[in-house]
Structure formats: structure tokens, C-alpha cells
Amino acid sequence: EVQLQASGGGLVQAGGSLRLSCAASGFASDDYGIGWFRQAPGKEREPVSLISPSDGSKYYHDSVKGRFTISSDNAKKTVYLQMNSLKPEDTAVYYCAAGGYRLIHAIVTKSPRSMHVDVDYWGQGTQVTVSS
Numbered sequence: 001e002v003q004l005q006a007s008g009g010g011l012v013q014a015g016g017s018l019r020l021s022c023a024a025s026g027f028a029s030d031d032y033g034i035g036w037f038r039q040a041p042g043k044e045r046e047p048v049s050l051i052s053p054s055d056g057s058k059y060y061h062d063s064v065k066g067r068f069t070i071s072s073d074n075a076k077k078t079v080y081l082q083m084n085s086l087k088p089e090d091t092a093v094y095y096c097a098a099g100g101y102r103l104i105h106a107i108v109t110k111s112p113r114s115m116h117v118d119v120d121y122w123g124q125g126t127q128v129t130v131s132s
Contacts, residue, residue, distance in 0.1 A: 002026035004034075004123030006096040011129045012086055020081040022096035022123055027077060030054040033103035034079045035070060037116065038092035038128075047115040048094065049081055050107045057108045059115075063089070086130045096123035 008020035024034060035050025049070040050059045058070055069082045083090065097103075103118040105111075 002098065002121045004096045004098055004121055006094075006123040006126050008081075009094060009126035009128045011131065014086060014088055014130055014132050016086050016130070017082070017084045018086065018128060019083065020094055020096075020126065020128075022079050022081075024077045024079070024098055027098075030074055031104070032098055032100055033107045033118075034072070034096070034098040035059070035107075036081050037095045037097050037119075038090075039095070039125075040089075040092040043092075045095070045116060047112045050097075050103070050115065051079060052104045052107045053077075053079070054104075055108070057104075059107045059110050059112065061112070083128070086128075088130045088132045090128060091130050092128060093125040094128050095125045097121065098123075 005023045036048045039045040051070045053072040067085045072079045097119040099120040106115045
């Protein structure tokens, strides 16, 4: 059984930094995609940043490019999202998510429209609040 354990998040002032972590267990190999979605009040859930650990392919939402960095520790099956220069509009519940080959394909081809349906596993959400 695949499980995703997310940690991090919290309250920070605009311009500050936070780091999210997501530890995955239950995957038999490194052939999976993993990363973060977020959902703000009244808005749809959107992909923020995802990675394919086996080949290093990464996806970033346009709004976080240059500010967020996703990385993975394959030995620990843990993915990290370093969030710098945070803005109030980054405020949302952040969800760790993972999936198989369909999600990997979406990451490699940078196809955000299909990512939410390509997710097979969701972790618990963690709140990120950025004050102005």
C-alpha cells in the first residue's frame, strides 16, 4: 500500500521561505511521479511542482518558477519543495501527490491539465499561509 506522509508548512511573512517534505512508502521502484498540488479557498486544486525521480524531469507552475525548487532523495523516497520569496497568493492547502506512468508522462511533457487525473495517491494536506 502506497502512503504519502507530508510535513512542513506553516505561517510566514511575505518574502519568507518554507520547506515541504513528502515521504513516500510502498513503491516497489523509482518509477513514479510525485510532487505538490495546492488548493486555495474557492479555487480549484492545481499542480504546483512535480518530479519524476527516475529521470529527474520536473514541472513547475508558471507562478512559482524561479521561487520554488523541487528535489528528491531517491534513497529515502522523499521529495522536498523549497519555497522562497513567498507571496500572499501562495496561501493554500498543499497536498502531496503521486502516481505511476501517466503522471510521469504528464511531468515529462509538462501537461498540467491532466495531472490531477493522473494522480493515484494523495497525502494529507498541509496549510501554507503567507501574510502580507
